[in-house]
Amino acid sequence: MTTTDHGVGDAVAARTGESALSAHRLVFSREGRMIIDGVDIDLPVGSFGAVIGPNGAGKSTLLQLMVGTLPIQSGTVVFDGDDVLALKRRDRARLVALSEQHGDGDTGLRVRDVVLLGRTPHIGRWSAEGPDDRRIGADALAAVGMTAFADRPFDTLSGGERQRVHLARALAQEPKLLLLDEPTNHLDVRAQLSLLSLVRAQTAAGLTAVAALHDLNIAAAYADAVIVLSAGRVVAAGPAASVLTGDLISEVYGVRADVLEHPRTGRPLIAFDTT
């Protein structure tokens, strides 16, 4: 699945017979600078893709383009046959959810309320939330392991706890495509692993997930496919084992590394050369 040419998404679908997430020639520029310069992404449904790359590569921007909060200048995003960006905003929000970091101000909301915000696209504009919505919210909270925090004021949570609540909010949207922007920031090791296991559990159940990650090892350990972004372009895409090589890392990140194999999982393990 290593490709930077267009038209491959169709080839994937044809080859595997599955529907896919197919982002095609995405372009976005701001104030004359090309931030995203012709990016393609192809992922089968139910897989976990990790977008990695150095700071400023455009990872966050890419996710925002895909969820429609930034206006794309050219290109398409097709998911399971639907043109995502042509959908009405509300319909899109039922399909795609974005979990991101927030420089949170003083919201005053309780954790339960924050998660329920995720039900917004599903509840009629003038209606109240119903018992179904509350149940889904509770399930989402349970999925991230934060049920005990339900009545706590959101603003009293630590950064890591907030991250999980944001994820729960995204899950409450019942999306088919889950986008995560640096979900492991502020989390300690155990929490990071736990969160990503959670994402894998969701993808195993049919959710398609794309996460922007900065930690190469984490990405290698959990993702089905890795998309390497640099200066707004896809440098390489495919299974971590084939994409992550010492040369690539050196070219993209400017650091020396050796790619080993994890003794138990068999996944790539990147050892950075600190000399």
Place this chain on the structure above:
Amino acid sequence: MTATAAPPPRTARRVGPAVRRVPTAVWGGVLSVVLLLSIVVTVTFGPADIRPAEVWGSVLGHVGLDPTLFGGEVLSPLRDGIVWELRMPRVLTAAAVGAGLALAGTVMQAITRNPLADPYLLGLSSGASLGAVAVILLGLGVLLPVAAFAGAIAALLATLLLAGASGTLTPTRTVLAGLAVSSFFGALTSLVIFWSATGDTYREILSWLLGSLSGARWPAVAIALGALLIVGLPLMLTGRTLDAFAFGDQAASALGVGVDSTRWLLLTATALLTGGMVAVSGSIGFVGLILPHAVRLVAGPRNRIVLPLSALAGAIFLIWIDTGARTLFDPRELPVGILTAVVGAPVFALLLFRARRIS
């Protein structure tokens, strides 16, 4: 590794037990009852010495029921006029205006994500003042509501044009544009006042600028109630949309809310609502700013809950304050805007103090 157990909740930074909130429905019910009682009670207060039984009797008589139901005598046409033409419309207008201003304030604070926002943020009060002052000085007092409303809308258009000039209507631009328009219209108003006002018109103008319900008759009730029902009621139902803005524009957009269009719509609706209130009562301050906070302190910050409760609380608040304004210094009347600030600020400080101890 599939660690699905959550890390144990940190107890070191607990700030107290989670606040058990009283259900919204209870609050709504209680406030509604209090509102009804407030209307019934305050209409019996006033400089004229009329017994409550006779006051209620007068009201009953006008709605087609038996005036002697509570044992009072039927009032003379003159004294009946006091109750039905002066007190009743005034109390009802106070309720409608209080509800409208509190509602508008809540929406403004949510849209601009600024706790200091009030209904007059978009330059509305300055624009209305200019219209009102011009009409007062030209001696066309009867056009006051129309001129005030027109002034408010003119200011709104100026603000929206200014704020939306770059394309997107961000909270910051809105606030700043509102400030600019306020200053401009305020300066014009001051100029007009200084240039043409005499002793008598100064008083009328001051009374209007401070906010006064002394001119509230049945037409004012129609205007205020009309604005509240036509614009205020739909606004009250936008709580969910407002809540979606809790984490900023991006998150709201990702939740399916059309950020720009929603903001334009809400701002315009708020301005119409506020304009309607200002047209009838002048710029009564404080209600739209503080009452939403007071409600949030007690019932939580979710706009779906705060909106209707603010409306109820605002109505109750203004009814009582206005009753004070017209009876405390009997037979002199105070512009109600003075009292809203004098009374409201300490009450709010008290609420703030108590809330600190709880959470």
Place this chain on the structure above:
Amino acid sequence: MTSLSRFRSLRSVALLGTAAAVFAATGCAASPTTAPSPDAADPASSYPLTVENCGTEVTFDKAPEKVLTVKSTSTEMLLALGLGDRIIGQAFPDGPVPASLGGDDVPVISDKVPGQEAVLDLEPDLVYAGWESAFAADAAGDRATLGDLGVNTYVSPAACKEAGRPDTLAFDDVFDQITEMGAIFDVSAAAATLVDEQRAELETISPVDGLSALWYSSGSDTPYVGAGSGAPQMIMDAVGLTNIAAGVDDSWTPFNWEAVVDANPDVIVLVVSDWGTAEKKIGVLESNPATAKLDAVVNERYVTVPFAATEGGVRNVEAATTLADQLEALGL
């Protein structure tokens, strides 16, 4: 009714003039209030003359010759004392000076309170104001500053804000002011005869009995009315009207319609001016559904009085007699 009162005051002025001439000729002088002089015909004031005015001491070295008047009451006072030639200009008039006082040729130098520089430019030796607020730094200048620059200042005692204000204005206070003016300007004889004439005119009023009145000065949503301690009360007392707002200790006060309707005054006194005509006030009363039912409104029991005559000054007596005549015409 105004023509009748005008005629009466014209007659009074003619009488005054004749009386003054006769008295001067026969050397029969009214009693002076300041330093009496051996010359019985025209008691001269002795300078320097110091008066206490609204808490400020003002010293006159000689009779002022270049006076700037602010507000109609000041202008009218000087004209009534025959001092029109000493007025260099009037500012902030409340209405045209009545022809009986012959004020057409007094130039109006400003429609509102003039600024300090404009005042000094005229080089007055006295600024005589009907309202104390005229003497503020952002208005004509504060009294101390003007005094230092050699400009004396004087405020109508009836309008003093704190010190020097009579607790309850009475005609004697007004007459005292006339007398004091006479002393300041060294026209004590004219002052005395004016006072006598006004007293006499007051005597001619036969007060009505048992009528209540609202003194409606301005305002529509909140009426501004004559209260219990100022010129309106004084005039109503002279005429025999009971002021429904007498309980408020002030010259004028913001009131409320409910209290008006509750009191149901027998007659309504409308204060008329260019900006507040009788028609406008009647319109307010009739369009307010509560006041529209008042006996006085239904039966159109209105009497009018010009605004300038309702502040403490030489026209108060005329206002009182005017009202008395109108009440008589209404059959009350």
